[in-house]
Amino acid sequence: MSSPSTTPTALSPEEISALAQNTPPSGKKRSVKFVALAATLGSLLFGYDTGVISGALPYMQMPQDGGGLALTPVEEGLVGFFLLIGCAFGALYGGRLSDKYGRRHNILLLAGIFLVGAIACAIAPNLIILYPSRFVLGCAVGGASATVPVYLAETVPKRIRGVLVGIDQLMIVTGQLLAFIVNAVIANITGGPDVVLAEVEAGTTAKINGVETALQAGQMYSWDVLNSIDPSLFTIDSGNGNTWRWMLIVCSIPAIALWISMRMMPESSRWHAANYQFAEAIGCLKRVRTEDDNIEEEFTEMVVARQSQEEEEKLSLKQILKVKWLRKLLIIGALVGIFNQTTGVNTMMYYAPKVLQQAGFGTQAAITLTVLTGVASVIGSALGLYLLNRFSRRTVLIGGTVGLTTMLAVLALVFHFGITPYLEADNMAAMPTFIPYLVVVAIIFFMLFMQSGNAPATWVIMSELFPSRVRGVAMGLAVSCIWISNAIITFAFPPIMDVVGPTGTYVIFVVINIIAITWMVKVVPETKFASLEELEEQFEEQYS
Structure with a gap:
């Protein structure tokens, strides 16, 4: 449920309290x-x-x-x-x-x-x-x-x-x-x-598991091994x-x-308050607070902070x-x-x-x-x-x-x-x-x-x-x-x-x-x- 926006005018403590009590969750x-x-x-x-x-x-x-x-x-x-x-x-x-x-x-x-x-x-x-x-x-x-x-x-x-x-x-x-x-x-x-070799120049070898091994066409080899070998000595079929x-x-x-x-x-309640949307702020706040939370006190902090900046534009x-x-x-x-x-x-x-x-x-x-x-x-x-x-x-x-x-x-x-x-x-x-x-x-x-x-x-x-x-x-x-x-x-x-x-x-x-x-x-x-x-x-x- 959406509440009408509150315009950026000064709110008295009574108005703040009324908003906090009467605005339903959004x-x-x-x-x-x-x-x-x-x-x-x-x-x-x-x-x-x-x-x-x-x-x-x-x-x-x-x-x-x-x-x-x-x-x-x-x-x-x-x-x-x-x-x-x-x-x-x-x-x-x-x-x-x-x-x-x-x-x-x-x-x-x-x-x-x-x-x-x-x-x-x-x-x-x-x-x-x-x-x-x-x-x-x-x-x-x-x-x-x-x-x-x-x-x-x-x-x-x-x-x-x-x-x-x-x-x-x-x-x-x-x-x-x-x-x-x-x-x-x-x-x-x-x-x-890994890659599969298509062609290999005769006599080409690589050290695999510490052993010098002749490379063969059609076989799969680790690219870690082949990466250190002259690429002109072989061609690759797939990998x-x-x-x-x-x-x-x-x-x-x-x-x-x-x-x-x-x-x-919900949207951030403090974003709403920063944009003078106090009713929306309390509505969003109530969606994410329990009965044990002091919603009115928290809302008051937001409103007071926003009102203290009313003469200032966003920078x-x-x-x-x-x-x-x-x-x-x-x-x-x-x-x-x-x-x-x-x-x-x-x-x-x-x-x-x-x-x-x-x-x-x-x-x-x-x-x-x-x-x-x-x-x-x-x-x-x-x-x-x-x-x-x-x-x-x-x-x-x-x-x-x-x-x-x-x-x-x-x-x-x-x-x-x-x-x-x-x-x-x-x-x-x-x-x-x-x-x-x-x-x-x-x-x-x-x-x-x-x-x-x-x-x-x-x-x-x-x-x-x-x-x-x-x-x-x-x-x-x-x-x-x-x-x-x-x-x-x-x-x-x-x-x-x-x-x-x-x-x-x-x-x-x-x-x-x-x-x-x-x-x-x-x-x-x-x-x-x-x-x-x-x-x-x-x-x-x-x-x-």
């Missing part, structure tokens, strides 16, 4: 858990679409005759780069759209873009089609990253806001784990990457390179579920930058997001098989072992929910960053002393068998610290940092900074690994994270112990 009651589950399907898609590429790339790198796309290192970087540039674009403009048309409306739109982007990527015949398809899919991922945390923060009660917004991060890593599992299952079903298409198409299923479930959800990004305290919040939010990416987390997500191959594992084994990092991420995110409820946002953020920085240092040491000497001597067979597993263990603990500390605290802090009238625009810019830095790191990681090696690469990340920790200790504010409206008053006073 539709069927929805539990907060159901709201969180529905909205965070967008985060599940976010996780799947960013995680799936790690298992798809080895098949994309195969020759076209074998079903792949014959990616060069630069083209490999561009596959991730275009998605992430799309993410930056989607986060920036998705935030603006959610401010203008509503959080729920935006998530419904994103569900459609997820579906179109997933199908377009899966059926792309070449890179000319794949790159723009990845950009479109990235727009949906970026839009979800900017909109879903805001929708949750504005919809759930203050007492569980941190926990349920943290569930958003849990669903992201669950999506990544789902991608890793799907990748591993499909890779183990199809095998590979299982199309495996990557099956990995990418799976995310169309949760996209459909997201659209269906969000059709049953554009240019206008936000002219207001000292808003500019300060924007800088803090952007840097929290950027330092979330300079942890190196997405080098683990996108290039985990590549890192594990550097450590001595084969492609199929590396794809399978990546599942362990996904499991660690989910466990870490579940732990993060407890930590966010138990400790302050700052404590969780800084503690997690210290832990993951330690693991980066461990990775640098393992590569420097345990793996690089054997790589340089071209004698990996002599390397002790336990050393590659030290890399796996270090990555697992890195993901535990990341997902239980830095990651959930980053998203919760950003969702609570900005005033409602600029939240969409400011959150969009902050998340765009995340995706732009992510894109730069993703594109730069392979050449940096080639130039300075794994040891040097992880030392760089250690140094950057030490800088980040120092800044967090000195600058990042606490957001846990106040309502969103109280935080706005506090920040305006503190930073003006």
Whole structure:
């Protein structure tokens, strides 16, 4: 049932009380858990679409005759780069759209873009089609990253806001784990990457399982083996390179579920209040609150906050930058997001098989072992929910960053002393068998610290940092900074690994994270112990 809009005039306490008591719910009651589950399907898609590429790339790198796309290192970087540039674009403009048309409306739109982007990527015949398809899919991922945390923060009660917004991060890593599992299952079903040879020059051999073996036409061989051989010595008849298409198409299923479930959800009550639609705000609020919740008090906070801004228009990004305290919040939010990416987390997500191959594992084994990092991420995110409820946002953020920085240092040491000497001597067979597993263990603990500390605290802090009238625009810019830095790191990681090696690469990340920790200790504010409206008053006073 819809109530008429209330015009933006001053409301007395009696009018506020009357609205709170007399306005009926705008539709069927929805539990907060159901709201969180529905909205965070967008985060599940976010996780799947960013995680799936790690298992798809080895098949994309195969020759076209074998079903792949014959990616060069630069083209490999561009596959991730275009998605992430799309993410930056989607986060920036998705935030603006959610401010203008509503959080729920935006998530419904994103569900459609997820579906179109997933199908377009899966059926792309070449890179000319794949790159723009990845950009479109990235727009949906970026839009979800900017909109879903805001929708949750504005919809759930203050007492569980941190926990349920943290569930958003849990669903992201669950999506990544789902991608890793799907990748591993499909890779183990199809095998590979494998190709069947059509012709082979006489006398051509390859080392298979440590034995020099003559290659034969009509036989299937691992592309890991053939990739190191002069391609002029053989031709390919067929292969299982199309495996990557099956990995990418799976995310169309949760996209459909997201659209269906969000059709049953209310709009954000705080979005209605920010747009002077007070009757609609109370109607939506009543759909997601129980009789034990003090609806009138919460509604009063919204109305008072909105009325205090009646003489002010919603600010554009240019206008936000002219207001000292808003500019300060924007800088803090952007840097929290950027330092979330300079942890190196997405080098683990996108290039985990590549890192594990550097450590001595084969492609199929590396794809399978990546599942362990996904499991660690989910466990870490579940732990993060407890930590966010138990400790302050700052404590969780800084503690997690210290832990993951330690693991980066461990990775640098393992590569420097345990793996690089054997790589340089071209004698990996002599390397002790336990050393590659030290890399796996270090990555697992890195993901535990990341997902239980830095990651959930980053998203919760950003969702609570900005005033409602600029939240969409400011959150969009902050998340765009995340995706732009992510894109730069993703594109730069392979050449940096080639130039300075794994040891040097992880030392760089250690140094950057030490800088980040120092800044967090000195600058990042606490957001846990106040309502969103109280935080706005506090920040305006503190930073003006």
